[in-house]
Amino acid sequence: MTTRFKKEVLDTPAWWQDLDRYIDEQKNNNPGHVQSALIPVLHYVQDRYGYVPEKAVNHVAQSLGVPTVYIWGVASFYSYFSLTPKGLYTIRVCAGTACYVQGSQAVMNEFIRRLEIQPGQTTEDGLFTLEEARCLGACGQAPVVMVNDRVHAKVRPEQVPDIVAEYTALAHASAEAQA
Amino acid sequence: MSSATQTLEKLVSQASPSVAGEVEKPQVLVGIATCALAAGARDAMDAAKAALNGNDGVTLGQVGCVGCCSVEPLMEVRKPGEPPRLYVNVDAGRAAEIIRRDVMGGQPIPEWQIEAIEGLGTPAKGAATGAQDSEVIDRFTRDWRRLDYFSRQTRICLRNVGRVDPENIDDYLTVGGYAALAKCLGELSPQEVIDIIKAAGLRGRGGAGFPTGLKWQFTHNAPGETKYVVCNADEGDPGAFMDRSTLEGDPHSVVEALAICAYAIGAKRGFVYVRAEYPLAVQRLKLAIQQAEERGLLGDNILGTDHCFHLEIRLGAGAFVCGEETALMASIEGKRGMPRPRPPFPATSGLWGKPTNINNVETLANVPAIILLGADWYSSIGTEKSKGTKVFALAGNVVNTGLIEVPMGATLREVVFDIGGGIPGGRGFKAAQIGGPSGGCLPSQYLDTPTDYESLQAAGAIMGSGGLIVMDDTVCMVDIAKFFLTFTQDESCGKCTPCREGTKRMLEVLQRITAGSGEALDLERLRRLGAVAQRAALCGLGQTAPNPVLSTLRQFPDEYEAHIQEKRCPTAVCEALVHYFIVEDKCIGCGLCKRVCPVHCISGEARQPHVIGDDACVRCGACYERCPVDAIVRQ
Numbered sequence: 001m002t003t004r005f006k007k008e009v010l011d012t013p014a015w016w017q018d019l020d021r022y023i024d025e026q027k028n029n030n031p032g033h034v035q036s037a038l039i040p041v042l043h044y045v046q047d048r049y050g051y052v053p054e055k056a057v058n059h060v061a062q063s064l065g066v067p068t069v070y071i072w073g074v075a076s077f078y079s080y081f082s083l084t085p086k087g088l089y090t091i092r093v094c095a096g097t098a099c100y101v102q103g104s105q106a107v108m109n110e111f112i113r114r115l116e117i118q119p120g121q122t123t124e125d126g127l128f129t130l131e132e133a134r135c136l137g138a139c140g141q142a143p144v145v146m147v148n149d150r151v152h153a154k155v156r157p158e159q160v161p162d163i164v165a166e167y168t169a170l171a172h173a174s175a176e177a178q179a
Numbered sequence: 180m181s182s183a184t185q186t187l188e189k190l191v192s193q194a195s196p197s198v199a200g201e202v203e204k205p206q207v208l209v210g211i212a213t214c215a216l217a218a219g220a221r222d223a224m225d226a227a228k229a230a231l232n233g234n235d236g237v238t239l240g241q242v243g244c245v246g247c248c249s250v251e252p253l254m255e256v257r258k259p260g261e262p263p264r265l266y267v268n269v270d271a272g273r274a275a276e277i278i279r280r281d282v283m284g285g286q287p288i289p290e291w292q293i294e295a296i297e298g299l300g301t302p303a304k305g306a307a308t309g310a311q312d313s314e315v316i317d318r319f320t321r322d323w324r325r326l327d328y329f330s331r332q333t334r335i336c337l338r339n340v341g342r343v344d345p346e347n348i349d350d351y352l353t354v355g356g357y358a359a360l361a362k363c364l365g366e367l368s369p370q371e372v373i374d375i376i377k378a379a380g381l382r383g384r385g386g387a388g389f390p391t392g393l394k395w396q397f398t399h400n401a402p403g404e405t406k407y408v409v410c411n412a413d414e415g416d417p418g419a420f421m422d423r424s425t426l427e428g429d430p431h432s433v434v435e436a437l438a439i440c441a442y443a444i445g446a447k448r449g450f451v452y453v454r455a456e457y458p459l460a461v462q463r464l465k466l467a468i469q470q471a472e473e474r475g476l477l478g479d480n481i482l483g484t485d486h487c488f489h490l491e492i493r494l495g496a497g498a499f500v501c502g503e504e505t506a507l508m509a510s511i512e513g514k515r516g517m518p519r520p521r522p523p524f525p526a527t528s529g530l531w532g533k534p535t536n537i538n539n540v541e542t543l544a545n546v547p548a549i550i551l552l553g554a555d556w557y558s559s560i561g562t563e564k565s566k567g568t569k570v571f572a573l574a575g576n577v578v579n580t581g582l583i584e585v586p587m588g589a590t591l592r593e594v595v596f597d598i599g600g601g602i603p604g605g606r607g608f609k610a611a612q613i614g615g616p617s618g619g620c621l622p623s624q625y626l627d628t629p630t631d632y633e634s635l636q637a638a639g640a641i642m643g644s645g646g647l648i649v650m651d652d653t654v655c656m657v658d659i660a661k662f663f664l665t666f667t668q669d670e671s672c673g674k675c676t677p678c679r680e681g682t683k684r685m686l687e688v689l690q691r692i693t694a695g696s697g698e699a700l701d702l703e704r705l706r707r708l709g710a711v712a713q714r715a716a717l718c719g720l721g722q723t724a725p726n727p728v729l730s731t732l733r734q735f736p737d738e739y740e741a742h743i744q745e746k747r748c749p750t751a752v753c754e755a756l757v758h759y760f761i762v763e764d765k766c767i768g769c770g771l772c773k774r775v776c777p778v779h780c781i782s783g784e785a786r787q788p789h790v791i792g793d794d795a796c797v798r799c800g801a802c803y804e805r806c807p808v809d810a811i812v813r814q
Contacts, residue, residue: 033512035512036512037513039494039510043494073515077498077516077672078497078516079497079498080495080497080498081496081497097417097418097615097648097662098417101576101654101659134456134499135415135418135420136456137214137456137457138248139248139572139574139580140214140248140581141214142574142575153218
């Protein structure tokens with residue numbers, strides 16, 4: 001049986017109260033320019049929820065008094081915002097120029113082969129999301145791969161299995177600890 | 180002495196810096212920045228901490244990245260009365276050893292120090308063109324001047340990076356931080372501040388090189404009570420990390436500059452628009468703003484004067500086009516980041532229609548130094564039209580990857596070979612890509628081009644933000660052009676047709692050429708489409724998107740011809756144009772290639788030379804990888 005890995009989603013009344021508090025704070029910071037609070041609020045949602053879900057969009061639209069369609073327009077314009085749930089670990093293979101000339105494409109191909117998903121997709125078990133990143137600014141360590149907040153330096157295709165194994169083990173360990 | 184300066188002096192006298200200032204007891208500094216963390220700096224820090232085991236006779240601290248990315252993690256040991264020692268490639272094991280042998284045991288380990296690395300630590304052979312001595316610069320480099328890598332640099336923007344703990348405002352105060360702000364508030368009128376910046380000849384480091392003083396003047400002159408200052412830290416160029424490093428290593432220099440700019444133009448509110456992809460920079464900037472507010476260096480009545488200035492951080496959300504100033508402002512306003520036509524320029528109608536001054540991180544980081552040391556000092560550095568220094572992010576196929584700052588006008592050769600150490604693996608230099616997706620590729624005949632705004636433009640590249648990617652002879656220029664266009668095409672916001680459609684059509688042509696179905700007319704199509712986008716696109720993104728294509732087309736026409744006429748990729752990069760064949764004399768007939776071939780296009784009897792059927796070959800390279808005797812050639 002394949003394990004389903006899910007991020008812990010704090011879908012509780014307290015969570016929504018916190019969101020409201022943050023929205024109010026942002027509204028007060030931007031008197032006369034309520035709309036200006038939108039992108040900070042979307043960041044807040046994504047940071048804590050893992051992605052921007054439909055119910056959050058509806059909620060934010062109500063609170064800010066901005067049409068829902070407008071929020072979808074903004075959220076879908078910016079590639080940083082994800083409108084679908086992501087895996088437990090997001091693997092971002094840098095495709096900046098320095099990484100590209102140092103062979104990041106081969107690293108990406110190896111992840112595609114190993115995980116059997118294309119960039120932008122999430123593995124069946126919900127463990128990994130694969131993404132192509134714009135420059136991560138660690139060009140001196142090219143090619144780099146970022147897994148959640150951790151940056152792996154000078155990655156060669158042959159290291160890909162180890163990276164996948166490392167995080168798979170980590171996920172199983174924490175799943176067991178929870179159970 | 181003005182009351183502002185007096186207030187500041189009181190802050191300085193009460194400061195308790197983590198690492199800056201005179202070395203009174205042994206210090207161990209670990210470079211903690213995104214690049215260093217990637218290389219394992221956290222392990223080094225943890226190991227050092229464990230090895231020190233709570234010894235309070237030694238200070239363990241963090242600094243930003245001094246720029247030697249190729250040999251990170253870095254650890255510096257400083258002891259009273261001794262020259263500092265910079266250790267390189269410090270993993271956990273080395274960190275513990277350095278603490279035990281050098282810090283505690285008084286036995287430095289020369290073989291792990293930067294001096295042992297050829298090209299970084301060899302004795303200085305003289306500084307780069309126009310390098311200047313000064314108190315500020317000297318304070319940074321005096322101990323390291325003997326090192327080639329640093330002696331050729333002039334660090335103004337990066338003056339404090341590596342010398343201060345970026346998370347402690349007291350470090351910045353100890354090295355003269357906020358003195359420029361106090362000077363402005365206490366002794367200079369807003370117009371006098373603007374005059375200094377004008378006289379210094381500072382130009383925008385974001386790429387276009389517009390005179391900063393003039394920009395400030397326009398915003399200052401614009402009518403209206405409400406004005407804004409914005410710092411553009413949306414460093415989106417792939418291959419550029421100058422702004423990240425500055426914000427991670429010395430965030431207060433930018434905060435101070437913004438407060439100065441706000442005073443000069445009459446703004447009370449400001450924003451730093453920074454990439455969400457830079458979590459450490461955001462975190463340190465947040466802390467810097469908070470600490471500056473606590474000390475009365477931001478907020479109401481700064482340093483006891485009437486000047487009020489509130490600074491906020493706004494995170495980008497992964498849209499490259501938001502580096503364009505009008506798109507950036509749209510994003511702060513909570514809209515899709517799309518540019519609008521100029522004029523009106525932001526100086527007259529910017530954020531919410533109010534006069535707004537936008538400067539890039541590096542531009543701002545220069546400001547406090549200029550105010551303190553004067554316009555004459557600053558304008559003596561650099562060339563006639565390009566004053567001061569430029570920070571370059573040196574990456575790609577170069578030995579010493581990292582961050583360097585050189586006087587404007589230093590030649591590409593000095594940057595790539597003297598400081599960068601040349602090309603690794605004994606390969607040949609092919610081109611320097613400068614200016615990112617808006618820039619161009621300069622081949623070897625341009626190595627003596629001075630790096631100033633005008634010379635680079637004349638050579639067919641642009642200064643850009645400072646990303647400098649060195650390419651060796653294994654890089655295919657058509658593929659690189661396709662790489663950049665894929666990027667700009669994907670990042671095009673879609674508002675104007677020349678950019679939205681033009682980049683798409685150009686990309687299709689390049690895809691065709693690299694797939695082996697290019698036509699003779701394609702080159703002309705690329706030139707024509709490029710020219711239209713350059714002239715007719717709405718913003719800088721579209722206007723400069725054709726540059727990587729047009730510059731490679733101009734500098735490397737033979738490579739394009741080979742792809743189109745001969746259906747051959749000279750560097751064997753473009754998969755579809757690569758051919759595999761078996762050298763008969765070398766083949767031992769083991770049959771391994773035959774077994775791994777997914778399309779069964781390899782034939783041959785056991786212990787007899789094998790043959791690859793080129794028509795059926797899918798160019799997967801499996802046989803090439805598998806061959807135990809390297810009998811398979813790829814070209």
